Amino acid sequence: MKADTPRIEEYLESIYKLQQDEHPVTTSRLAEHLKLSAPSVSEMVKKLAQKKLVNHTEKGVCLTQEGNRIAKKVIRRHRLSERLLTDILGFRWDEVHDEACRLEHAISPEMEKHIEESLGNPKTCPHGFPIPDENGVIAKEKLRPLSELKASDKGIIVSVFEEDPKMLQYLATLGLIPEVCVRVEEVAPFGGPLIVCVSGSRYALGREVASKIKVK
Amino acid sequence: MKADTPRIEEYLESIYKLQQDEHPVTTSRLAEHLKLSAPSVSEMVKKLAQKKLVNHTEKGVCLTQEGNRIAKKVIRRHRLSERLLTDILGFRWDEVHDEACRLEHAISPEMEKHIEESLGNPKTCPHGFPIPDENGVIAKEKLRPLSELKASDKGIIVSVFEEDPKMLQYLATLGLIPEVCVRVEEVAPFGGPLIVCVSGSRYALGREVASKIKVK
DNA sequence: ATATAGAGTTAGGTACACCTAATAAACGGA
DNA sequence: TCCGTTTATTAGGTGTACCTAACTCTATAT
Ligand SMILES: [Mn+2]
Ligand SMILES: [Mn+2]
Ligand SMILES: [Mn+2]
Ligand SMILES: [Mn+2]
Numbered sequence: 001m002k003a004d005t006p007r008i009e010e011y012l013e014s015i016y017k018l019q020q021d022e023h024p025v026t027t028s029r030l031a032e033h034l035k036l037s038a039p040s041v042s043e044m045v046k047k048l049a050q051k052k053l054v055n056h057t058e059k060g061v062c063l064t065q066e067g068n069r070i071a072k073k074v075i076r077r078h079r080l081s082e083r084l085l086t087d088i089l090g091f092r093w094d095e096v097h098d099e100a101c102r103l104e105h106a107i108s109p110e111m112e113k114h115i116e117e118s119l120g121n122p123k124t125c126p127h128g129f130p131i132p133d134e135n136g137v138i139a140k141e142k143l144r145p146l147s148e149l150k151a152s153d154k155g156i157i158v159s160v161f162e163e164d165p166k167m168l169q170y171l172a173t174l175g176l177i178p179e180v181c182v183r184v185e186e187v188a189p190f191g192g193p194l195i196v197c198v199s200g201s202r203y204a205l206g207r208e209v210a211s212k213i214k215v216k
Numbered sequence: 217m218k219a220d221t222p223r224i225e226e227y228l229e230s231i232y233k234l235q236q237d238e239h240p241v242t243t244s245r246l247a248e249h250l251k252l253s254a255p256s257v258s259e260m261v262k263k264l265a266q267k268k269l270v271n272h273t274e275k276g277v278c279l280t281q282e283g284n285r286i287a288k289k290v291i292r293r294h295r296l297s298e299r300l301l302t303d304i305l306g307f308r309w310d311e312v313h314d315e316a317c318r319l320e321h322a323i324s325p326e327m328e329k330h331i332e333e334s335l336g337n338p339k340t341c342p343h344g345f346p347i348p349d350e351n352g353v354i355a356k357e358k359l360r361p362l363s364e365l366k367a368s369d370k371g372i373i374v375s376v377f378e379e380d381p382k383m384l385q386y387l388a389t390l391g392l393i394p395e396v397c398v399r400v401e402e403v404a405p406f407g408g409p410l411i412v413c414v415s416g417s418r419y420a421l422g423r424e425v426a427s428k429i430k431v432k
Numbered sequence: 433a434t435a436t437a438g439a440g441t442t443a444g445g446t447a448c449a450c451c452t453a454a455t456a457a458a459c460g461g462a
Numbered sequence: 463t464c465c466g467t468t469t470a471t472t473a474g475g476t477g478t479a480c481c482t483a484a485c486t487c488t489a490t491a492t
Contacts, residue, residue: 089330
């Protein structure tokens with residue numbers, strides 16, 4: 001019942017993602033994430049507010065119920081696309097983001113269903129994020145960032161919140177991918193790196209990137 | 217080396233398809249095929265001519281070398297998409313056209329390669345049309361329209377040039393799909409229907425649709 | 433207190449791809 | 463030959479989504 005353009009979908013998707021961390025979603029963060037100029041985003045956010053898809057206050061942009069509903073549909077198509085690309089077409093997990101970011105706007109509800117069934121109803125994307133079901137319901141788990149573990153704590157990697165292909169490829173070579181068990185050997189003081197142990201090997205890992213890895 | 221928009225791709229694709237039959241590609245035929253107003257097409261064709269993608273003469277619109285090259289790339293992505301949809305995602309042949317028509321603009325060269333390999337280098341789309349290789353080379357076969365066969369002539373269906381889902385579904389129920397052997401029992405006079413025999417059953421088939429079925 | 437940096441918006445403009453209404457040209461009968 | 467239909471174009475206009483330049487705040491830093 002909505003005539004949303006690919007661009008509107010893209011904005012809502014970005015806002016949804018930026019909402020995941022604690023920081024408020026400012027127009028400048030949005031502009032940076034979408035690689036657009038600040039005025040372009042300012043203007044578009046105004047339109048989204050008119051369409052009642054977001055609320056724009058001093059504290060930043062946030063999705064309305066309806067905006068959230070649409071965002072989750074886009075995310076669903078994005079994550080199903082990623083799974084199609086990795087599981088069936090043989091892409092690596094670091095190659096799928098941009099591809100999926102275009103596919104997600106070209107996929108009909110029928111294709112969504114077909115992908116889901118052909119893949120055997122996957123629960124997550126290749127980076128470990130839950131795929132919303134057709135009603136937009138997302139499985140939530142209580143997770144901790146790897147960066148918050150103490151020395152000798154163990155955890156199983158659930159998700160890796162990172163879009164940069166280079167970094168994803170690097171993490172894959174270390175074996176830091178979902179489902180893998182990781183143990184923190186040592187935490188350097190003053191915000192220094194963590195020494196982690198994964199499948200027998202020991203690596204130093206920056207706090208920044210460790211905070212993007214969620215474990216359970 | 218070209219910054220083509222999805223719309224330009226779509227026009228070139230349509231022109232290519234309309235060139236397949238003998239009639240000249242007029243702007244009105246194009247408008248009808250693209251479901252756009254005549255002036256819109258007139259204007260866009262002018263732009264395509266400026267970009268040296270088509271020549272526009274009294275005899276109609278025709279693709280330049282470069283226009284042809286791009287058109288074949290789009291067709292390649294379209295047909296590979298269709299194969300992905302039918303062979304892997306379980307779509308029927310009558311459901312894939314519109315879906316593929318959107319996907320073809322969202323597929324990178326890498327994805328193209330991945331699809332091709334995952335499908336085992338298919339030679340044709342589900343409707344029997346050849347998939348251009350990565351250099352734009354298309355396998356050409358000498359084919360006859362089913363409508364030109366005489367009584368008691370036999371042939372193997374190679375392709376079905378039809379986009380209407382209803383008609384495709386109907387033809388599938390009759391078993392009139394690529395690879396199938398068909399025999400003409402009788403040809404009604406005055407442009408009337410053909411009586412064809414396919415896998416043991418006999419059907420009457422209009423000239424119009426029979427001319428879209430190519431056999432070898 | 434004043435200067436400066438940062439964040440956000442307004443103003444003004446462009447490219448793209450569509451539309452309807454009006455006009456022109458060509459064609460095929462009667 | 464004239465007339466009406468088909469075919470194509472011109473003219474004028476819209477909505478979407480982007481841009482740069484200029485302006486307005488506000489929150490520091492000196
Ligand atoms: Mn996206
Ligand atoms: Mn993902
Ligand atoms: Mn198309
Ligand atoms: Mn086809």
